[in-house]
Every structure is written in structure tokens, then in C-alpha cells.
Amino acid sequence: MPPPSPPPPAALVEELIEEILLRFPPDEPASLFRASLVCRPWCRLISGPRFRRRYHKFHRTPPVLGFLCGRFTSDGVHIARFVATSSCSPLADRRCRLFDARHGRVLLLRSGEPGRENILLVWDPITDEQREIPFPKLTRPACTWKAAVVCAAAAGGACDHLDCHRGAFLVVLVIAYSPETFIWTYSSDAGSWSDPIFTQHHDDCVDLFYPSALVGNALYFEFWSMKRVLKYDLEFHEMSVIGLPSSFGQRVGVFRTTDDGCLGFATVHKSKLSMWSRKHGPEADAVWTRDRVVDLETLLSSNAIRTDPRLVGFVDRIAVILLRADNALFTVDLKTSKVKKVCEGAGSITTVVPYMSFYTPALGAASTGERPSAGGSSA
Template sequence: MAALMEELVEDILLRFPPDDPASLVRATLVCKQWCRLISSQGFHRRFREFHRTPPVLGILCNSSDNDVDKVRLVPTHSFPHTDRVYINWRAADARHGRVLLVKMPTEHRAELWYRPNLMDLVFAVWDPVTDEARELPRLPRCPNYCWNAAVLCAATTCDHQDCSRGPFLVVVLDAKGGKHYIHVYSSESGKWSQQTVHVQDPGEYISRYWMRPSVLVGDELCSMFLQRDSILKYNVRTRQISVMDLPSLWYKPDLLISTDDGRLGFAAVRNSKFYLRSMEDGPGGNAVWTEMRVVVELKLPVDALVTSPTAIGFAADVGLVFVATDVGVFSFDLRSHRVRKILTRSQYSNGNKIVPYMSFYTPAFELRGPLRVKD
């Protein structure tokens, strides 16, 4: 009978919403039996298997005060984490339960545009749930001023439900003229590899990367160029590189996204209208762009439309697009069309990158003090 009751209790606890992890924390206080059950590795695993898609637990907001970089993890919903600021780091990317941090040079910052050799970057990979971080070796060459970077799981077959402590890759892209440089760090080897590819480019400025989030579509990491008229696609398995032109539009896309059926797309917000365009199978099996369509008119406050909002972030798998306005940042659900304010104007610095952090949280893995970066 006792075993049956424990199974019934676990069956109920497994149905607690993953985007309200504080409810599990409160449940551990009911009795020792519940605390032991919720804190077990078995419950940790079954909770992920039951829900499958991790929720957005927080938003990483970058800012800079007097040339001092800061990143703040602002919790969403009830992630049991106080609003914390980390000095001298910026969030570059987050995926598969990991955050990619970068430390940029502070000396001669005003000269960086003219002297890109000063971009001696330091990267670290951080797990906000366990608060463990790993600083990476220096890159074999300093990237140019405009670059992009991503972190992802290194496993060839993984459902990404619980792989934040497994092997990972960090990919850094930068370019100059017709040369594209791809640096890949493997946590298994502990080393960077470098690949240089010559791609026909109209000019140096078009070859620079737009500092908006990259998107992973299948095995291809996709990043927009500065002019936002073409995309560089890097296959992390085959290490092949290709460039895709974006369709000619009367306005530029805000950011790249991935669709529910695993296709590449891009989104843009103009005034209160949300536009979406994606790839589909065309004649002969070739992928072609769909026609631009207005998905919905965003229900934003009047004071948020004084200037046109901009899409600045995307959370894959849950279909959330983040839209910056004059009064803060809103999330837009591509499936339900629900609009929700997630950041106030004081929490978001206009023009700075935000990075959504997605992961499961169970009380067995609690945050432990300030960020510790290990070599």
C-alpha cells in the first residue's frame, strides 16, 4: 500500500508545470517522503521525460556602465533564483541548458572598431542551475570586431532533456573580406580547431556578422550577416559551410527562427504587425521561401508603439519571440498569440542583446552562491 501511495504521489508531482519550479520546492516542505522523492535522480529524469520541452526559466540581459560589462539573469515565472548581476561578462548565447559567456577587453574599447586585433575574447560555459562554469582556452586568433558565437550539445544523438553536464561544442564565426573563420571548441578534447573558408563576398562590411542570435536548425547553425540580406549556414557535423541569400524585401528581417516542423524562418515586427516567412519544399524538392505573411497584430500597450517594436530574441521549441519596445520587452507566443510583458524598461538596455535561458529545474540541483569560473 505504501509503495502504491508513493507512485500516486509521484504521478501527481510529475504533472506540476515545469515553468513553475517553485511549486516543486514548496512540495518538498510537505514531508520528508516528498522531499526524498522530489530530490531523487529518478524523479529528476522522469520529470524531464514527462514534459520533454524545457521552459524559459530566465532572461539574460546585457548592459554596460562606464565600459564595464554586466549580465543579469532575470527569472521568469518562479525560478528560485534572485535577480543577480555578474560583472565583466556578457551573455552571447544559450542552448541545451548551457549559457555561453564572453569577457571582452576593456582597455582601448573605443578603438575596437578600427583595431579588430584587440578583440582578445575570453569565453566561458555556465550552467545557471548548478552555478558551475568552465572558462575556455583563448582562441587561436582574435576575431574581427563583428562576430557571432553559439554553444550546443556535442552528442550526435540526444533529446536535450538533460544534457547540460555532458560534452558540448562552442562555435565562433567571424569574417573579413572573402574569408570566413570558424573556430570550434570541443569540451571532450579541450581544444579549439580552426577552419578558414573563402566565400565570394561583395565587400568587407557585408561579410561581418549581425550580432543577433544564431539559430540551430537540425545540424545547421545559421547566422545573419550585418546587412541582413544573407545567411551563413555551418553544419556542425559535416563542417560544411554555405551562404543563402534572403529574399529581397522592402524591410530587413529582425532575427532568424526555427519553425515547429524544423525549418528555417525569419521574423520581423513593424509597428504592431508581426511578420513571418519560412522555408518550404518547392519544385524538384528544392527549398524555397514562402510568401511573407502577417501572423497577427500584436496587442501591445499604446505607449509601447511610440516607435516601432523590434524582435530581438527567440526561444526555440517553445515558440516564443521576444519584442523590444519603448516600455520594456514582451514575449509573443507563435502558437497561442499570447503577449506577455517579461522585462521592464529599467531591466532592458536598448540595443543590447538578451538571451533566453531554457532548462528544467528540480530542487535536487540548487544554485550555490556567486558565479565560479573554473579553468
């Protein structure tokens, strides 16, 4: 008589499965997508809002899924191209001008054709949803202008920005005339622009290409001259101009957030990366100090430094610098000193902004019994 068959293995309890899935790396979203295809219970678990909330809180910092690169085509058209640095699905180019990306949203400009007005677009690359925002009515041509997008709760600091990309947002528009700079704020809740505020800027213009920085509840914008920075307080709707140290000279730099939450700045001169910070205190008493100098010659190949590296961006929360050298785009991790090449052909790139977001299989698939789509839920 044959021996009795062994009992079937005990099914993993759902709590244990969830604990395992929570530890899947967020910078490889394809791994969660494949897990959701294993069976309907796993799909239901991964696609549910409870798992999404726990996954975001477990990992805390959204991963960099890629970089959006603004460039001109040979025929002078603005293109926003997504360069993936993860297993995120490739995205088609957008025939728009790139301005900003923050809190799971991307801010673009669709230039108006003859007889049509410019339109700002707030776009979610993961769901491909977008919202059109008409430009405020301007009474005269601008010298330069710049725009940024933030979660609406950034004004009061009441959001951890882990899952707010579907919520309300603000668009801050900075327009420089001579000799004044104006700021308008668009609220998605109100569906309208605020009345503008303005300040004197001494015949300086906001920089078109370098991204703004969000530090605390304030946005910072560079001026062309590299002598001043424009600060806009989101909570009190006030703007001011801050001086930069004369030691910066005319060097190109980017703003950043320091580890202790202060405004920071990075410059490159003769392959030396200098990191500066502005310590908290009254505006008149706050001082800039140089915290660190990194020799890029020890990190980049000899080919990459045949021309002086040029800073083009900074990734907040993970301390990564973006720089262009030898027609290629690189990331430099300031904590580990690791360098990665993002893409070639960077000579035509005018603007680079990181896209940071959690990316999980689309909601609703589990409830219908269908397989989840490749489109996801971002944060």
C-alpha cells in the same frame, strides 16, 4: 465505554505520490522545492535521478525560466542580467558580454584586461558552475565575431536535450575578416579548438547582437546587410552562405525554427509581424515563403507602439517572439496571441536570449538527510 479510535489514514503509496508530483508545472520550480521539504521520503523521491528523468520526459519541452539580457552600463561595461519569468531564484549580474544560451548552458565573454586575453565562459546559471575557454590564436584583428554553444550531440541529432547540460558541448566561433569568414569549433571532450574553415562573404560581417539559430544539425548566423545568412553544418563541418529574399529589404529580423523543423525568419515593418519559412530541398532550389502576418497593433497597447517595435529574439519549441517597444521588452506567443511584458528599461539592451531548463532541487540532499538546497538541477 468510548468508541474505538478510527484507524489512521492509509499512507499514499510512493507510485501515486510520484504521479502527482510529475504533474507539477515546470515553470514554477519553487513548487517542487516546497514539496521536497514535506518529508524525507518525498525529498529522496524528488531528488532522485529516476524522478528527474520521468519529469523531463513527461513535460518534454523545458520551460523558459527567464531571459538573459546583455546591455551596456553607463560607464561602458558589458553586463549580462537574468530577468526571471518564473519562481526561479534571482541571479546576480555577470560583468561579461552575452552571446548565447542553449541546452541549459549560457555562453559569455569575459573581456581581457590590458595584457590579458579574452576568455569565453560556458556557465550553468542553476548550479553556478562555469568552464573557461581560451580564445584561439588569431593572426589579425577581426571585423566582427559571434559565438554559439550547443550540446555536442547536436551534430548527430542523437539527443533530446532534456537532461544533457552536464554532458559534452561544442562552442562555435565565427570570425569575419575582409573578405572571408572563418569558423572554429571547440570540443569540451577534446579540450581544444579545431582547425578553422572559411568561406568568402563579399565584405559582409556577422551581426554581433542577434542570436544564432539551431535548426536540425545546423547553426545559422545573420550578416549585417540582411541579404545573406551563414549556415554551419555541425555534422559535416561545412559552411555555406544562403541568400535572403529581396522582399526582406533592410528590415530587422530574427531566425526561428518552424513547426515542421525548417529554417524560419521573422520581420517587423510598420507594426506588421511577418513570418517566413524556407522549405526543405537542395540549397539552390529551396524557396522562402511568407506563412503568416500578425498585426501587432491589435496585440500591443497604443503606448507600446508609439515607436516601431523591434524584434530581438525567438524562443524555439514554444513559438514565442521577443520584441522591444516603448523602452520595454515583450513576449508574443504566436499560438495564443498573448502578450506579456518582461521588463522595463529595455532601451539599453543589446542582446536577449531565453534560458530554457528544467529546475529541480539539488541532487544528494536526500541521501544525507539534509534539506535540499535552493540550487537545482537544470537540463
